[in-house]
Amino acid sequence: MQDLLFDFLSKYISLTEDEKNAILSLDIFHSYKKGTILLKEGQKSKESYFVLKGCIRTYYVIDGEEKTTAFYTEMEALTPPCVISKNPSEYYISCLEDNILLVSNSDMEAEVNSKFPRFENLCRILSEELLAKERIDFDAFKTSSPEQRYLNLLQKRPDLIQRVPQHQLASYLGIKPQSLSRLRARILEKKS
Amino acid sequence: MQDLLFDFLSKYISLTEDEKNAILSLDIFHSYKKGTILLKEGQKSKESYFVLKGCIRTYYVIDGEEKTTAFYTEMEALTPPCVISKNPSEYYISCLEDNILLVSNSDMEAEVNSKFPRFENLCRILSEELLAKERIDFDAFKTSSPEQRYLNLLQKRPDLIQRVPQHQLASYLGIKPQSLSRLRARILEKKS
DNA sequence: GCAATCCGTTCACTTTAGTTAAGAAATACT
DNA sequence: AGTATTTCTTAACTAAAGTGAACGGATTGC
Numbered sequence: 001m002q003d004l005l006f007d008f009l010s011k012y013i014s015l016t017e018d019e020k021n022a023i024l025s026l027d028i029f030h031s032y033k034k035g036t037i038l039l040k041e042g043q044k045s046k047e048s049y050f051v052l053k054g055c056i057r058t059y060y061v062i063d064g065e066e067k068t069t070a071f072y073t074e075m076e077a078l079t080p081p082c083v084i085s086k087n088p089s090e091y092y093i094s095c096l097e098d099n100i101l102l103v104s105n106s107d108m109e110a111e112v113n114s115k116f117p118r119f120e121n122l123c124r125i126l127s128e129e130l131l132a133k134e135r136i137d138f139d140a141f142k143t144s145s146p147e148q149r150y151l152n153l154l155q156k157r158p159d160l161i162q163r164v165p166q167h168q169l170a171s172y173l174g175i176k177p178q179s180l181s182r183l184r185a186r187i188l189e190k191k192s
Numbered sequence: 193m194q195d196l197l198f199d200f201l202s203k204y205i206s207l208t209e210d211e212k213n214a215i216l217s218l219d220i221f222h223s224y225k226k227g228t229i230l231l232k233e234g235q236k237s238k239e240s241y242f243v244l245k246g247c248i249r250t251y252y253v254i255d256g257e258e259k260t261t262a263f264y265t266e267m268e269a270l271t272p273p274c275v276i277s278k279n280p281s282e283y284y285i286s287c288l289e290d291n292i293l294l295v296s297n298s299d300m301e302a303e304v305n306s307k308f309p310r311f312e313n314l315c316r317i318l319s320e321e322l323l324a325k326e327r328i329d330f331d332a333f334k335t336s337s338p339e340q341r342y343l344n345l346l347q348k349r350p351d352l353i354q355r356v357p358q359h360q361l362a363s364y365l366g367i368k369p370q371s372l373s374r375l376r377a378r379i380l381e382k383k384s
Numbered sequence: 385g386c387a388a389t390c391c392g393t394t395c396a397c398t399t400t401a402g403t404t405a406a407g408a409a410a411t412a413c414t
Numbered sequence: 415a416g417t418a419t420t421t422c423t424t425a426a427c428t429a430a431a432g433t434g435a436a437c438g439g440a441t442t443g444c
Contacts, residue, residue: 060335069331081324091331117309124316131323132273138330139261139283142366143252145402146431166392174334179431181393186430337432338401358422371401373423378400 001029001100004052008075013122022116026108032099039080039093046105048079054099055163059171060091068168071096071160077130096164146175147183193221193292196244200267205314214308218300224291231272231285238297240271246291247355251363252283260360263288263352269322288356338367339375 006020015023029052032038039045041061049056051072058078059068069091072078082089083106113120141149150173154161161169167177175183194216201207207215221244224230231237233253241248243264250270251260261283264270274281275298305312333341342365346353353361359369367375 058331060331062335067335069334070327079320079324081328084321084324090328113313117312120309120312120316121305124312124319127316127319127323128271129276131319131326132271132276134323134326134330135262136273136282138326138333139250139252141330141333142261142363143254143259167390171334176432177392178394178433182431185393357420359420368402369422370403370424374401377423 001052004075005050005102009122012125013118019116019119022112026104026112028102028104028108030101030103032095032101034095034098036095036099037092038095039082039089039091041090041092042088044082044086044088045080046083046107048077048083048104048106048109049093050077050102050104051075052100052102054101055096056093056099056101057096057164057168058091058093059168066168066171068171071164071172073159077126096168141174146173146179147187149173150180150183151187193244196267197242197294201314204317205310211308211311214304218296218304220294220296220300222293222295224287224293226287226290228287228291229284230287231274231281231283233282233284234280236274236278236280237272238275238299240269240275240296240298240301241285242269242294242296243267244292244294246293247288248285248291248293249288249356249360250283250285251360258360258363260363263356263364265351269318288360333366338365338371339379341365342372342375343379 002024005023006015009015032054038049038056039047049072051074053074055071055073056078057068057072058070058080059066061067070078078093080089080091080093109123113123140152144152153169153173164172166180170177170180173180197215198207198212224246230241230248231239241264243266245266247263247265248270249260249264250262250272251258253259262270270285272281272283272285301315305315332344336344345361345365356364358372362369362372365372
Protein backbone atom coordinates (compact mmCIF):
# COMPACT_ATOMS: atom_id res chain seq x y z
CA MET A 1 0.00 0.00 0.00
CA GLN A 2 2.87 2.39 0.77
CA ASP A 3 4.24 1.64 -2.67
CA LEU A 4 1.16 3.20 -4.20
CA LEU A 5 2.08 6.44 -2.49
CA PHE A 6 5.75 6.37 -3.37
CA ASP A 7 5.08 5.39 -6.98
CA PHE A 8 2.81 8.39 -7.20
CA LEU A 9 5.33 10.74 -5.62
CA SER A 10 8.14 9.44 -7.82
CA LYS A 11 6.49 11.19 -10.75
CA TYR A 12 7.37 14.46 -9.07
CA ILE A 13 10.53 13.95 -7.02
CA SER A 14 12.71 10.99 -6.09
CA LEU A 15 12.77 10.54 -2.36
CA THR A 16 15.69 9.15 -0.40
CA GLU A 17 15.15 6.20 1.93
CA ASP A 18 15.52 8.63 4.83
CA GLU A 19 12.77 10.78 3.49
CA LYS A 20 10.53 7.80 2.85
CA ASN A 21 11.06 6.56 6.38
CA ALA A 22 10.34 10.00 7.75
CA ILE A 23 7.01 9.93 5.95
CA LEU A 24 6.19 6.40 7.09
CA SER A 25 7.07 7.17 10.70
CA LEU A 26 4.27 9.72 10.77
CA ASP A 27 1.79 6.85 10.80
CA ILE A 28 -0.63 8.45 8.40
CA PHE A 29 -2.26 5.42 6.80
CA HIS A 30 -5.80 4.85 7.98
CA SER A 31 -8.73 2.61 7.08
CA TYR A 32 -12.35 3.74 7.16
CA LYS A 33 -15.52 1.76 6.64
CA LYS A 34 -18.00 2.74 3.98
CA GLY A 35 -20.32 5.42 5.32
CA THR A 36 -17.86 6.91 7.80
CA ILE A 37 -18.17 10.67 8.02
CA LEU A 38 -14.75 12.29 8.04
CA LEU A 39 -15.91 15.87 8.44
CA LYS A 40 -19.21 17.49 9.36
CA GLU A 41 -20.64 20.89 8.55
CA GLY A 42 -19.73 23.36 11.29
CA GLN A 43 -16.66 21.40 12.42
CA LYS A 44 -13.17 22.80 12.37
CA SER A 45 -10.44 20.57 11.02
CA LYS A 46 -6.78 20.53 10.06
CA GLU A 47 -6.91 17.26 8.18
CA SER A 48 -6.10 16.65 4.54
CA TYR A 49 -6.81 13.39 2.74
CA PHE A 50 -5.11 11.43 0.01
CA VAL A 51 -7.02 8.44 -1.32
CA LEU A 52 -4.98 5.27 -1.68
CA LYS A 53 -7.98 3.03 -2.14
CA GLY A 54 -11.68 3.77 -2.27
CA CYS A 55 -13.68 6.93 -2.79
CA ILE A 56 -14.70 9.88 -0.66
CA ARG A 57 -17.30 12.48 -1.47
CA THR A 58 -17.98 16.03 -0.39
CA TYR A 59 -21.53 17.27 0.01
CA TYR A 60 -23.47 20.22 1.31
CA VAL A 61 -26.83 20.02 3.02
CA ILE A 62 -28.95 22.81 1.55
CA ASP A 63 -32.62 23.11 2.58
CA GLY A 64 -32.36 19.60 4.01
CA GLU A 65 -31.12 18.19 0.72
CA GLU A 66 -27.72 16.66 0.07
CA LYS A 67 -25.83 18.33 -2.75
CA THR A 68 -22.81 16.30 -3.79
CA THR A 69 -20.11 18.41 -5.39
CA ALA A 70 -17.04 16.22 -5.67
CA PHE A 71 -15.64 12.70 -5.57
CA TYR A 72 -12.04 11.83 -4.83
CA THR A 73 -10.75 8.43 -5.87
CA GLU A 74 -7.40 6.62 -6.01
CA MET A 75 -4.38 8.98 -6.08
CA GLU A 76 -6.47 12.09 -5.58
CA ALA A 77 -5.98 14.59 -2.76
CA LEU A 78 -8.36 16.80 -0.84
CA THR A 79 -7.56 19.62 1.53
CA PRO A 80 -10.95 20.96 2.65
CA PRO A 81 -11.35 24.72 2.31
CA CYS A 82 -11.99 24.99 6.06
CA VAL A 83 -8.42 23.80 6.70
CA ILE A 84 -7.13 26.72 4.65
CA SER A 85 -9.59 29.33 5.91
CA LYS A 86 -9.52 28.05 9.51
CA ASN A 87 -13.29 28.51 9.68
CA PRO A 88 -15.95 25.89 10.42
CA SER A 89 -16.57 23.60 7.46
CA GLU A 90 -19.40 24.39 5.05
CA TYR A 91 -19.71 20.79 3.97
CA TYR A 92 -19.51 17.11 4.86
CA ILE A 93 -16.98 14.53 3.74
CA SER A 94 -17.98 10.89 3.80
CA CYS A 95 -16.62 7.53 2.67
CA LEU A 96 -18.49 6.20 -0.32
CA GLU A 97 -16.63 2.89 -0.04
CA ASP A 98 -14.30 1.14 2.37
CA ASN A 99 -11.24 3.36 2.17
CA ILE A 100 -7.56 3.40 2.80
CA LEU A 101 -6.57 7.02 3.20
CA LEU A 102 -3.49 8.96 3.95
CA VAL A 103 -4.48 11.51 6.57
CA SER A 104 -2.24 14.43 7.38
CA ASN A 105 -2.81 17.56 9.42
CA SER A 106 -1.55 21.02 8.68
CA ASP A 107 0.77 21.22 11.71
CA MET A 108 2.43 17.98 10.68
CA GLU A 109 2.82 19.28 7.14
CA ALA A 110 4.42 22.49 8.31
CA GLU A 111 6.92 20.43 10.28
CA VAL A 112 7.77 18.12 7.39
CA ASN A 113 8.04 21.08 5.04
CA SER A 114 10.61 22.78 7.24
CA LYS A 115 12.62 19.58 7.75
CA PHE A 116 12.55 18.64 4.06
CA PRO A 117 12.48 21.75 1.89
CA ARG A 118 12.06 19.60 -1.21
CA PHE A 119 8.73 18.55 0.23
CA GLU A 120 7.57 22.13 0.18
CA ASN A 121 8.53 22.24 -3.48
CA LEU A 122 6.51 19.09 -4.11
CA CYS A 123 3.48 20.55 -2.35
CA ARG A 124 3.66 23.73 -4.38
CA ILE A 125 3.87 21.83 -7.65
CA LEU A 126 1.03 19.53 -6.70
CA SER A 127 -1.28 22.31 -5.67
CA GLU A 128 -0.48 24.35 -8.76
CA GLU A 129 -1.33 21.31 -10.86
CA LEU A 130 -4.55 20.73 -8.96
CA LEU A 131 -5.53 24.35 -9.35
CA ALA A 132 -4.96 24.22 -13.12
CA LYS A 133 -6.99 21.01 -13.33
CA GLU A 134 -9.80 22.42 -11.22
CA ARG A 135 -10.04 25.49 -13.43
CA ILE A 136 -10.21 23.37 -16.57
CA ASP A 137 -12.97 21.27 -15.05
CA PHE A 138 -14.87 24.37 -13.96
CA ASP A 139 -14.52 25.87 -17.43
CA ALA A 140 -15.79 22.67 -19.04
CA PHE A 141 -18.75 22.68 -16.68
CA LYS A 142 -19.65 26.27 -17.49
CA THR A 143 -19.41 25.83 -21.22
CA SER A 144 -21.48 22.68 -21.53
CA SER A 145 -25.03 21.45 -21.05
CA PRO A 146 -26.02 18.78 -18.50
CA GLU A 147 -26.16 16.23 -21.31
CA GLN A 148 -22.67 17.15 -22.53
CA ARG A 149 -21.41 17.03 -18.96
CA TYR A 150 -22.75 13.51 -18.57
CA LEU A 151 -21.24 12.36 -21.86
CA ASN A 152 -17.98 14.00 -20.87
CA LEU A 153 -17.98 12.19 -17.53
CA LEU A 154 -18.70 8.93 -19.32
CA GLN A 155 -15.51 9.51 -21.32
CA LYS A 156 -13.22 10.89 -18.66
CA ARG A 157 -14.28 9.03 -15.52
CA PRO A 158 -16.37 6.02 -16.52
CA ASP A 159 -15.54 4.39 -13.19
CA LEU A 160 -17.49 7.05 -11.30
CA ILE A 161 -20.69 6.20 -13.15
CA GLN A 162 -20.31 2.63 -11.98
CA ARG A 163 -19.38 3.19 -8.38
CA VAL A 164 -21.49 6.22 -7.47
CA PRO A 165 -25.29 6.23 -6.82
CA GLN A 166 -27.27 8.08 -9.49
CA HIS A 167 -28.72 10.72 -7.23
CA GLN A 168 -25.24 11.73 -6.09
CA LEU A 169 -24.01 11.80 -9.67
CA ALA A 170 -26.95 14.04 -10.54
CA SER A 171 -26.03 16.84 -8.18
CA TYR A 172 -22.40 16.40 -9.19
CA LEU A 173 -23.63 17.23 -12.71
CA GLY A 174 -25.65 20.15 -11.36
CA ILE A 175 -29.10 18.63 -11.97
CA LYS A 176 -31.88 16.67 -10.22
CA PRO A 177 -31.93 12.85 -10.18
CA GLN A 178 -35.09 12.78 -12.31
CA SER A 179 -33.39 14.90 -14.93
CA LEU A 180 -30.43 12.54 -15.03
CA SER A 181 -32.75 9.57 -15.53
CA ARG A 182 -34.53 11.37 -18.36
CA LEU A 183 -31.31 12.56 -19.93
CA ARG A 184 -29.92 9.04 -20.00
CA ALA A 185 -33.12 7.72 -21.60
CA ARG A 186 -32.82 10.49 -24.20
CA ILE A 187 -29.26 9.48 -25.05
CA LEU A 188 -30.21 5.82 -25.43
CA GLU A 189 -33.03 6.81 -27.77
CA LYS A 190 -30.71 8.89 -29.95
CA LYS A 191 -28.28 6.00 -30.33
CA SER A 192 -30.91 3.63 -31.67
CA MET B 193 2.18 50.79 -8.16
CA GLN B 194 4.85 48.52 -6.64
CA ASP B 195 3.37 49.28 -3.24
CA LEU B 196 0.16 47.58 -4.31
CA LEU B 197 2.14 44.40 -4.81
CA PHE B 198 4.13 44.61 -1.60
CA ASP B 199 1.08 45.50 0.46
CA PHE B 200 -0.60 42.43 -0.93
CA LEU B 201 2.40 40.19 -0.24
CA SER B 202 2.80 41.56 3.28
CA LYS B 203 -0.38 39.71 4.23
CA TYR B 204 1.54 36.49 3.71
CA ILE B 205 5.20 37.16 4.50
CA SER B 206 7.28 40.19 5.31
CA LEU B 207 9.94 40.70 2.68
CA THR B 208 13.34 42.24 3.34
CA GLU B 209 14.51 45.20 1.25
CA ASP B 210 16.89 42.82 -0.50
CA GLU B 211 14.07 40.55 -1.46
CA LYS B 212 11.92 43.43 -2.62
CA ASN B 213 14.75 44.74 -4.76
CA ALA B 214 15.34 41.30 -6.21
CA ILE B 215 11.72 41.22 -7.27
CA LEU B 216 11.81 44.75 -8.70
CA SER B 217 15.00 44.08 -10.63
CA LEU B 218 13.17 41.44 -12.62
CA ASP B 219 11.35 44.22 -14.42
CA ILE B 220 8.00 42.49 -14.41
CA PHE B 221 5.59 45.43 -14.47
CA HIS B 222 3.90 45.88 -17.81
CA SER B 223 1.09 47.97 -19.28
CA TYR B 224 -1.36 46.70 -21.86
CA LYS B 225 -4.05 48.54 -23.77
CA LYS B 226 -7.64 47.37 -23.61
CA GLY B 227 -8.22 44.66 -26.17
CA THR B 228 -4.67 43.33 -26.15
CA ILE B 229 -4.57 39.56 -26.47
CA LEU B 230 -2.07 38.08 -24.05
CA LEU B 231 -2.45 34.46 -25.09
CA LYS B 232 -4.08 32.71 -28.03
CA GLU B 233 -5.51 29.24 -28.41
CA GLY B 234 -2.82 26.87 -29.68
CA GLN B 235 0.05 28.95 -28.34
CA LYS B 236 2.54 27.72 -25.80
CA SER B 237 3.43 30.04 -22.95
CA LYS B 238 5.32 30.22 -19.69
CA GLU B 239 3.77 33.46 -18.52
CA SER B 240 1.75 34.03 -15.38
CA TYR B 241 -0.16 37.22 -14.66
CA PHE B 242 -0.98 39.19 -11.57
CA VAL B 243 -3.40 42.08 -12.02
CA LEU B 244 -2.34 45.33 -10.38
CA LYS B 245 -4.88 47.45 -12.21
CA GLY B 246 -7.56 46.54 -14.72
CA CYS B 247 -9.19 43.29 -15.71
CA ILE B 248 -8.28 40.33 -17.88
CA ARG B 249 -10.59 37.62 -19.10
CA THR B 250 -10.15 34.06 -20.30
CA TYR B 251 -12.33 32.68 -23.06
CA TYR B 252 -12.64 29.66 -25.30
CA VAL B 253 -13.81 29.76 -28.91
CA ILE B 254 -16.23 26.85 -29.32
CA ASP B 255 -18.06 26.43 -32.62
CA GLY B 256 -17.02 29.94 -33.52
CA GLU B 257 -18.52 31.36 -30.33
CA GLU B 258 -16.65 33.04 -27.50
CA LYS B 259 -17.26 31.40 -24.14
CA THR B 260 -15.95 33.53 -21.30
CA THR B 261 -15.09 31.49 -18.24
CA ALA B 262 -13.22 33.81 -15.89
CA PHE B 263 -12.30 37.38 -15.03
CA TYR B 264 -9.27 38.42 -13.02
CA THR B 265 -9.24 41.86 -11.42
CA GLU B 266 -7.05 43.80 -8.99
CA MET B 267 -4.87 41.57 -6.78
CA GLU B 268 -5.86 38.37 -8.56
CA ALA B 269 -3.42 35.97 -10.16
CA LEU B 270 -3.65 33.69 -13.16
CA THR B 271 -1.29 30.95 -14.22
CA PRO B 272 -2.84 29.49 -17.38
CA PRO B 273 -3.20 25.69 -17.37
CA CYS B 274 -0.99 25.47 -20.47
CA VAL B 275 1.93 26.81 -18.42
CA ILE B 276 1.51 23.91 -16.02
CA SER B 277 0.78 21.22 -18.61
CA LYS B 278 3.32 22.57 -21.12
CA ASN B 279 0.80 21.95 -23.90
CA PRO B 280 -0.66 24.50 -26.33
CA SER B 281 -3.30 26.69 -24.73
CA GLU B 282 -6.95 25.73 -25.02
CA TYR B 283 -8.09 29.31 -24.53
CA TYR B 284 -7.48 33.01 -25.06
CA ILE B 285 -6.60 35.66 -22.54
CA SER B 286 -7.40 39.26 -23.34
CA CYS B 287 -7.38 42.65 -21.65
CA LEU B 288 -10.88 43.86 -20.87
CA GLU B 289 -9.52 47.23 -19.81
CA ASP B 290 -6.24 49.14 -19.90
CA ASN B 291 -4.13 47.05 -17.56
CA ILE B 292 -1.07 47.17 -15.41
CA LEU B 293 0.05 43.60 -14.93
CA LEU B 294 2.84 41.81 -13.24
CA VAL B 295 4.11 39.26 -15.74
CA SER B 296 6.38 36.44 -14.70
CA ASN B 297 7.54 33.33 -16.47
CA SER B 298 8.06 29.92 -15.01
CA ASP B 299 11.84 29.86 -15.52
CA MET B 300 12.16 33.14 -13.68
CA GLU B 301 9.98 31.80 -10.87
CA ALA B 302 12.09 28.67 -10.53
CA GLU B 303 15.17 30.87 -10.17
CA VAL B 304 13.62 33.15 -7.57
CA ASN B 305 12.28 30.16 -5.68
CA SER B 306 15.70 28.60 -5.38
CA LYS B 307 17.35 31.88 -4.38
CA PHE B 308 14.68 32.76 -1.84
CA PRO B 309 13.22 29.60 -0.30
CA ARG B 310 10.65 31.69 1.55
CA PHE B 311 9.28 32.63 -1.82
CA GLU B 312 8.54 29.00 -2.54
CA ASN B 313 6.64 28.86 0.72
CA LEU B 314 4.66 31.93 -0.31
CA CYS B 315 3.80 30.38 -3.67
CA ARG B 316 2.61 27.18 -2.06
CA ILE B 317 0.38 29.02 0.38
CA LEU B 318 -1.04 31.23 -2.35
CA SER B 319 -1.85 28.38 -4.67
CA GLU B 320 -3.37 26.32 -1.86
CA GLU B 321 -5.58 29.28 -1.05
CA LEU B 322 -6.54 29.77 -4.67
CA LEU B 323 -7.38 26.10 -5.02
CA ALA B 324 -9.63 26.19 -1.97
CA LYS B 325 -11.34 29.31 -3.29
CA GLU B 326 -11.78 27.83 -6.76
CA ARG B 327 -13.39 24.71 -5.32
CA ILE B 328 -15.82 26.75 -3.25
CA ASP B 329 -16.79 28.77 -6.32
CA PHE B 330 -17.23 25.62 -8.38
CA ASP B 331 -19.38 24.07 -5.64
CA ALA B 332 -21.55 27.19 -5.47
CA PHE B 333 -21.97 27.08 -9.24
CA LYS B 334 -23.02 23.44 -9.24
CA THR B 335 -25.50 23.84 -6.43
CA SER B 336 -27.33 26.89 -7.75
CA SER B 337 -29.54 27.95 -10.63
CA PRO B 338 -28.55 30.62 -13.18
CA GLU B 339 -30.74 33.12 -11.36
CA GLN B 340 -29.13 32.33 -8.01
CA ARG B 341 -25.70 32.57 -9.63
CA TYR B 342 -26.51 36.05 -10.92
CA LEU B 343 -27.84 37.20 -7.54
CA ASN B 344 -24.78 35.72 -5.89
CA LEU B 345 -22.49 37.59 -8.27
CA LEU B 346 -24.41 40.79 -7.58
CA GLN B 347 -23.56 40.29 -3.90
CA LYS B 348 -19.99 39.05 -4.12
CA ARG B 349 -18.58 40.93 -7.10
CA PRO B 350 -20.88 43.84 -7.94
CA ASP B 351 -18.00 45.56 -9.72
CA LEU B 352 -17.93 42.83 -12.39
CA ILE B 353 -21.52 43.52 -13.37
CA GLN B 354 -20.56 47.13 -13.99
CA ARG B 355 -17.33 46.68 -15.86
CA VAL B 356 -18.05 43.57 -17.94
CA PRO B 357 -20.27 43.40 -21.08
CA GLN B 358 -23.48 41.42 -20.57
CA HIS B 359 -22.78 38.76 -23.17
CA GLN B 360 -19.47 37.93 -21.49
CA LEU B 361 -21.14 37.85 -18.09
CA ALA B 362 -23.73 35.47 -19.52
CA SER B 363 -21.29 32.75 -20.49
CA TYR B 364 -19.47 33.33 -17.20
CA LEU B 365 -22.80 32.39 -15.59
CA GLY B 366 -23.16 29.41 -17.91
CA ILE B 367 -26.07 30.76 -19.96
CA LYS B 368 -26.84 32.65 -23.20
CA PRO B 369 -26.99 36.45 -23.34
CA GLN B 370 -30.73 36.37 -24.10
CA SER B 371 -31.33 34.27 -21.00
CA LEU B 372 -29.42 36.75 -18.87
CA SER B 373 -31.53 39.62 -20.21
CA ARG B 374 -34.71 37.71 -19.50
CA LEU B 375 -33.54 36.62 -16.06
CA ARG B 376 -32.75 40.21 -15.09
CA ALA B 377 -36.18 41.36 -16.28
CA ARG B 378 -37.71 38.57 -14.21
CA ILE B 379 -35.87 39.69 -11.08
CA LEU B 380 -36.96 43.31 -11.55
CA GLU B 381 -40.56 42.18 -11.90
CA LYS B 382 -40.39 40.15 -8.69
CA LYS B 383 -39.11 43.13 -6.74
CA SER B 384 -42.02 45.34 -7.71
C1' DG C 385 -38.79 -12.89 6.78
C1' DC C 386 -41.36 -8.71 6.83
C1' DA C 387 -41.78 -3.93 7.12
C1' DA C 388 -39.81 0.27 6.25
C1' DT C 389 -36.91 3.06 3.83
C1' DC C 390 -34.36 4.40 0.00
C1' DC C 391 -33.44 4.52 -4.86
C1' DG C 392 -34.17 4.81 -9.69
C1' DT C 393 -37.47 5.50 -13.20
C1' DT C 394 -41.54 7.32 -15.36
C1' DC C 395 -45.30 10.63 -16.04
C1' DA C 396 -47.82 14.98 -16.26
C1' DC C 397 -47.20 19.62 -15.54
C1' DT C 398 -44.61 24.05 -14.69
C1' DT C 399 -40.79 26.83 -15.19
C1' DT C 400 -36.73 28.18 -17.31
C1' DA C 401 -33.16 28.07 -20.80
C1' DG C 402 -31.96 27.55 -25.87
C1' DT C 403 -33.01 29.21 -30.59
C1' DT C 404 -34.14 32.24 -34.18
C1' DA C 405 -35.22 36.59 -35.53
C1' DA C 406 -35.92 41.47 -35.27
C1' DG C 407 -35.27 45.99 -33.73
C1' DA C 408 -33.29 49.55 -30.57
C1' DA C 409 -29.28 51.34 -28.31
C1' DA C 410 -24.57 51.90 -27.75
C1' DT C 411 -19.90 51.87 -29.71
C1' DA C 412 -16.38 52.05 -32.95
C1' DC C 413 -14.59 53.66 -37.45
C1' DT C 414 -13.29 56.94 -40.91
C1' DA D 415 -21.15 63.58 -38.19
C1' DG D 416 -22.62 59.63 -40.27
C1' DT D 417 -22.20 54.85 -41.12
C1' DA D 418 -21.22 50.34 -39.76
C1' DT D 419 -20.76 47.10 -36.24
C1' DT D 420 -21.57 45.29 -32.01
C1' DT D 421 -24.36 44.78 -28.03
C1' DC D 422 -28.61 44.50 -25.53
C1' DT D 423 -33.36 43.62 -25.29
C1' DT D 424 -37.74 41.63 -26.63
C1' DA D 425 -40.70 38.20 -28.58
C1' DA D 426 -42.44 33.70 -30.21
C1' DC D 427 -41.36 29.09 -30.26
C1' DT D 428 -38.81 24.76 -28.96
C1' DA D 429 -36.28 21.96 -25.89
C1' DA D 430 -34.81 20.75 -21.56
C1' DA D 431 -34.74 20.97 -16.50
C1' DG D 432 -37.51 21.52 -12.11
C1' DT D 433 -41.51 19.75 -9.43
C1' DG D 434 -44.70 16.60 -7.37
C1' DA D 435 -46.38 12.20 -7.40
C1' DA D 436 -46.59 7.35 -8.18
C1' DC D 437 -44.55 2.81 -9.00
C1' DG D 438 -41.59 -1.17 -8.68
C1' DG D 439 -37.15 -2.90 -7.04
C1' DA D 440 -33.44 -3.03 -4.00
C1' DT D 441 -31.54 -2.46 0.62
C1' DT D 442 -31.73 -2.00 5.45
C1' DG D 443 -33.16 -2.89 9.93
C1' DC D 444 -35.54 -5.16 13.19
